Each structure stands twice: as C-alpha cells, then as structure tokens.
Amino acid sequence: MSPLFMTLALVASLGVFACSARNRWRLMRVGPADLPLDNIGERVKRTLRFAIGQARMPRYKAAGIGHIMIFFGFLVLLLRSLILFARGYTANPEFGYWIFAAGTPLGNLYSLVKDVFIALVIAGTLIFFYYRLVNKLKRMSHSGEALLILGIIFVMMIADVVYDGANIEYIQRNVEGAVHHAWAEPLGSLIAPALDGASDGALGFWRHLGFWTHAGLVLIFLNILPYSKHFHVITAIPNVFFQPLGPPGRLPNMEDLEGMVEREETLGVKRIDQWGNKAILDLYTCTECGRCTDFCPANKTGKLLSPKHLTTDLRDFLYRHQAVLTNASSGAAPGEGDGDGEGDPAPHQVDLIPNVIKPEVLWACTTCRACEQECPVFISYVDKIVGLRRYLVQEAGEFPDQLQTAFRGMETSGTPYNLPADDRMNWAEGLDVPLMSDSPEFEVLFWVGCAGAFDDRAKEIARATARLMQIAGVKFACLGPEEQCTGDAARRAGNEFLFQTIAQMNIEVLNGYNVKRIVTFCPHCYNTLAHEYRDFGGDYEVVHHADFLLDLVRQGRLRPTGRVEATVTYHDSCYLGRYNEIYDSPRQTLSSIPGLQLVEPAETRDRGMCCSAGGAQMWKEEEQGDIKLSFARTNQLVETGAKVIASACPFCMRMFTDGLNLQDIENVEQFDIAEILLRSVEPQPQTA
Ligand code: SF4
C-alpha cells in the first residue's frame, strides 16, 4: 500500500505505546513486588477458564454474550490486523495469505471465520451501544470514553468490510486468473457489487479508505488503552493469572507483627505505594462494568460504599500522580506537592483515608465477597478494605466506638460478648456434654463458638447440634472455658494484633489436646479455623455442621422420619457459601425431611444477599443508608411466602431476628438447619 507511510505509522504509534506501557509498568511497581508465581499449572487452568474462556461473563446474559462476541472477535481478528499491516508493504492485494494460502481450503476457512467474527463484533458493539445510549444501565459508567471506544471498534469493523469489498473488485480487475469464492468472504462480497461500475480511481479511494481506517484505528485504539478503562484488554489476562489461589477470602497474613512495630513499619495500608504490584494491577484492570456494585449489599441498601468506585477512585488518584509516585519509588525527589498548594505532602505521602476513601465507605463493608464473586476479571476487595482498616485500627486508632467494646471483650474474657469464660457451657445444661479436659477419647471436637455459648437463641442451635450428635452416637467433646473467640471479627475489623494473639492461644489449646477434627455450626469459626489458623501452626480437619449432619443422615446414623409440614426458605451465609462453596448440603439436609417444602429466594446461592453481620458488622452500628441490610434480606426471604426461614449461621439468625421483630413481621419463624432436622429425627407434637 505505502511502505513509507505504514512504517511511519507503526514506528510512531508503537513508540508512543511503548512509552505509555513503560510508565504503567513503573507505576505498578511503586509498591512491594508480590506477583505470585506458585502453582503455575493451576494459574494457567484458571486463566484458560476465566480469562480466555470468559467463564464469568454469562452471569449477566446479554452483556456477557456481547462481551464474549467482541473478545473472541478480537482474538480472531488479531491475525487479520497483522495481515493488513503486512499489506502496507506490498502492492500485492492478496499478500498476507501466505499463512493460509489464498484459495486453499484453509485460507477460505479463515476468511469465512473472520467475516463471521466481524459480524459478531458488530453485534456485540450494538448491544453495548444499546446499554449505554438507550437502556443506560445504572451499573455502568456512562462516559464519553466508553462511547468513543465502542465507536472505534464499530468503525474498525465496517472499514474492514469496505476494504474487503473494494479489494475483491480490485483483484478481479487486476489479478489474472484470480478465483473469488463469495462464501469465503461473505461480507466483502456484499459490498463488491456496489463498486462494480466504479472507476479505478474511485475503487482505489474506497480500498485505501477502508484499509487505512482499519489500520489507523487499530493503532489509535492501542494507544488509548493505557489511559482508559479499556486497559483491561491488556491487563485482564495477567490479572486473572496472578489471582490469589488460596481459599477465597483468606486474608493475607501480617507476618512478624512485633518486628514491624520495632522497625516502625506501617501496620496496614496508609498510602497507595504500600500496596503490592497485584493490587495496582487490579486497579488497572477494572472494566467499570459495575457488576461488583450491582451486587454489593451495602450499596444496594444506600450506604456510601460502592466497590467499583472504591477501585476507580484509587485508580484515578494513582494515575493523577503517576510522575511523582514513580520518581519517589526510583529514589528521585518527589519534586512537587499534590497540586493543592505549596507545602502539601507529595502523593506518595498522602493518607488514602480520608483523602481518597472516606472511612464510612470502609466500615460499611460486610466482607461478603459478593463483589469478588461477580467481578469477571478477579479484582479483590476484602483484602484491600481490611488492609485499610488495619491501618485505621492499629495505627490511627480511628474506628467505630462499638468495636472497642468487642475488642476489649476479646482481650479480657476471650469473647466479644464480654461474658465470663466459665459461662461457656451454660448452653449444655442437662445434656451431659463432655469437656475435652475430662474426655480424652473423643472422635471430634465440637467448637461451639461465642454465639453458641453466649447468645440465648444460638444456644438452642448448640443444643440441637449436640443432641443430634448424641443420637448419631458421635463421640464428641467441647473445650468449654478453654475455648476463646476465633478472632474472625477482630481480623475483619482490622485488629490483626488481637486476632493473632487469640489465634495463637486457641491453637496452643487445640494442639495440646491433639485435636484432628473439629465440627462447628458457625461459618465464621469454620472459615477461620479451617483456612486461617494454618498460618500459625493450627492444621485441622474442620467440618461445618451442614456437611457433618448430612453425612450422618446419609450414613443412616440420623433418620429424619418425622414429618415437618412447612414451607422453608434457606438463606446462604456468605462465609459458608461464597467463602466455602457449601451450598448443597444444607439444602439436601432439609430436603431429606419428609413434608418439608423448600423454596428459593430471588437472590440465592452465590448471589445470595448478605445478612449484614459479617466483617465485624455484628459488633458495630450499621452505616447510614436507606434501609437496614438485615431488614432488606429478611424481606427478600419473607417474599418467598415461606413460613420458616432456615439458616446455618448463628449471626445470620441474629440479624433475621431483628429483621422480623423490628419490622413487626408475624407468622414467620426461623430455625437453624440442625433444629429443623432434630424435629424430624425426634418428632415433636408441633410442626416447624
Ligand atoms: S465484600 Fe460485600 S459489602 Fe464489601 S464491598 Fe464487596 S460486596 Fe460490598
């Protein structure tokens, strides 16, 4: 076409892109290097499934399918663009099909596939134009940038078709013996007849216009990427590859806390350059699709927290101060303030809270992971929010007052309930439950948890679980006064010091009794004992009672024969469901009960709405919003028409007690799955 012009275009655009990419690379590395390279096989598997396979996209049907069409279209058309760049260096209109020689079955097949994907990309862009211009989806960011990019993609595709049509006509006029198969280039073949009578000059104009428009837009698009949300085109695959592989939601361990204090290191995240490379890659990768915020229970109930905006606010701050941050990290003097006036701290010294993120945003999070479950590019939130809370609690001493009471209780009496350890076995009165100290011959340790020990309603769950184990002949024992809070709430609230202290004390007791297997009915205890105590030398097989009871039913050790005539809806606890993928066993346990009819709420399983207790919310007042989250979830459950709300978490139950009582909802009861099962195993005169 024009080697000189093509060379100039390529050198200029690739040169500018290389500078932009280098700057973004340097910015990503302002913090500690932490991109993980362990377990490459699993990483590749997840990348193939979620990044290449787009596995999370169809969670939103139309938008997901639209994105899949564009994504795969880009993959197929990448080769096409390379071929076009090569044609810039030759007058041969068929040049480039050296890979799949023109006219060969493979060459024709690629041409056909390419046209199919051009059509799909056009359809995909039309879906997104619809969502942005007509439907105006609330979850999406409606910026000119997004429309510009859609416009570029759309015109790029049309230009390619125009070029193909003109090229088909050009080849027929100028290449002797050329054979054209309309089926192999269907889109171009639609355009070619329109140029049949065109002069050579006019034909050349359309051919060049299509060619240079397509090639030019590819290069412009490439250079817009690093400065837009479409940077995810480049960063999404690595972001999925570098995702944490451990159990979902397991918080990063703060190692050597005392050493950190001695070295005067910040305990938690105060400044943006204290986040590692992966966190910054997360910020680069946000597509602003808003799926996270769409399912964030805090946002849904009118709180300030929007996970998408948390990411974009941090990202915008990062980009605004790129030069200063990268200079500072390379050891050069920052050179300027944050732009607000002389004497301001440089951006790498600015406190993120409250300058970029308001504290009430952080304290509204229930750590439910709904955002992380939805995010198609695996951006994490809970670790970032807890990282910022760690700073607020451990360094700044700025946190909701009510948390102080819970912290004090955990410190002094081993429970946020602030009640004496000697009362821990009150729930078991009359049940003849052995203590570990008296009964070394135990099969499992029954970890009761603070709710089971001290909350009057949750004590009933402890009794039902113990009774079922007794009926099934399980040899179990409890720690009683030797049990302390697992520290889950302290850790999620940001008090890592307290969490680690408690964890170490519990582990010492557990290891002292050589505990191998633990059963608990609290998903928070379950998650912490199963996944977070390992970092401190506590390695146990931990089973939630949802799984444990179902096993006993399956083994025939528990026989649910009594009818429970009730319509029941089951609420998924976040720490059981999204954290540990335990969705089926509670439902199967309930379904094993004769007479019981199970109905699902509108938001259920991995899209189930949080009850509002997690992330230490149980121990503080809810942030200001339109409606209490516990009310909103209770209402969703009541709307099923069920007369019984079933749960498998004492804290969810506590929240629904508020939701029912404070909203004067009558004729709806709530029970733990163990209580309902016990009614069937030991039939009572009344129904559930
Ligand atoms: S963890 Fe839950 S509450 Fe927190 S930001 Fe994510 S969706 Fe919102």
Ligand code: SF4
């Ligand atoms: S964090 Fe993920 S889900 Fe949320 S807007 Fe960004 S890409 Fe979408």
